[in-house]
Amino acid sequence: MTGLAIAVTLALAVSVIADSKKTLAGLKKGAKMFLNILPALLTVLILVSVFLYAMPAPILTVWLGKGTGWAGVFSAALLGSISLIPGFIAFPLGAILVRSGVSYQVIAVFITTLMMVGILTLPLEAKYFGWKVSILRNTLSFFGALLIGLLMGIFL
C-alpha cells in the first residue's frame, strides 16, 4: 500500500511537470470513473459486511475444521467462493487452521476460491463484463481453484 502511494505520487509529479493540462484531464476522468462505480461498490461492501457478521472468522474456523475428506473440501470451496475476506484476515486465519490440524488441501481450496471466485461481488463484476460472462468466469475459476487446491493437497 505504501508502495502504491509512492508510485502514484511519483507518477503524478512526473505527469504535472510534463503537462499539467493533460494531468488535470486525466484526474477528472479518473474521478468520474470512480464516482460512477461508487454506489455499486458501497452496496457490495454492505453485502459483505452483513455476510461477515453472519459468518465471522471464529465460526468459519469451526466450519472448516470440522469438515474432513470430500465434504470438507466442498464446504471450503463454497465458503471461499461466497466470502470476501481481505488477505490480512484470510492468511492469519489459514495459519490458525494449519495449527489446529486442518488438512492443507482444505486450506488451499479455501484460499484459492477466496482469491479467484467472488459471488458477493458479482453485481459489480457484471457492470463491467455483463452477467453471462461474469458468471462464466466465476464458474471456470471455481473449478480452477478446486483443481489448484486439490493438487496442493497432493504435494503438501
Place this chain on the structure above:
Amino acid sequence: MKNKITATLKQYGFLILFGIFILLSYLLPFAAGIAIGKNFFMFFLEMAAILPLMFILIGLFEVWVPRENIIRHLGPEAGAMSILWVVLLAMLQAGPLYAAFPVAALLWKKGCSVRNVFIYLGAFSTLKIPMLAFEIGFLGLKFSLLRALFSLPVFVGIGYLLAWHLRNKSFAVKEPG
C-alpha cells in the same frame, strides 16, 4: 434537474437507508447493527486506502498511454510475450479483486485482447506481490510458491477458454455510468 435528483436518489437510496439503520443501531443500541456497521467501516477503509489511488493511476494511464502501444504489446496480434506483460502488470498491484475491474475496462478500451484482459484478472487475483508477501509470512514459502505455480497455468487457460468462447460474439468490457 428533477430527473437527475431522482436518478441520484435511486443510486444512493439503499446506502442512505443503510446509514440510517447503522445510526439507529447505535442509538438504540442494537448489537447486530453495530457489528455490521463496524465491518462496513473496516471494508470502507480498505477501499478508501486503495481505490482513489488506483483511479488516479487509471486517469493518468488514460491520457498518457497511446492506444497503439497497448494494441502492439497486449492486443490480439501481440503473441505469447503479451501474457508475460499483463501478468507482470497485475503482479505490481494491490487491493481486492474489484479494484481490478476498472483497470481491465481501461486495458480493453485501449485495445488489449480479450484473452489478456482475463489473464490480467487471474494474475491480479492470485499473484499480487503485496499479497504474496503476506501469504508467505503466514502460510510459508512452500505453500505460496506451489499455489502460485499451479495458479499460473489455470488462469492462463481460463483466459484462452473465455477468449475462444467469446470469439464470434460482440463482447465488450463496459465502463459503468
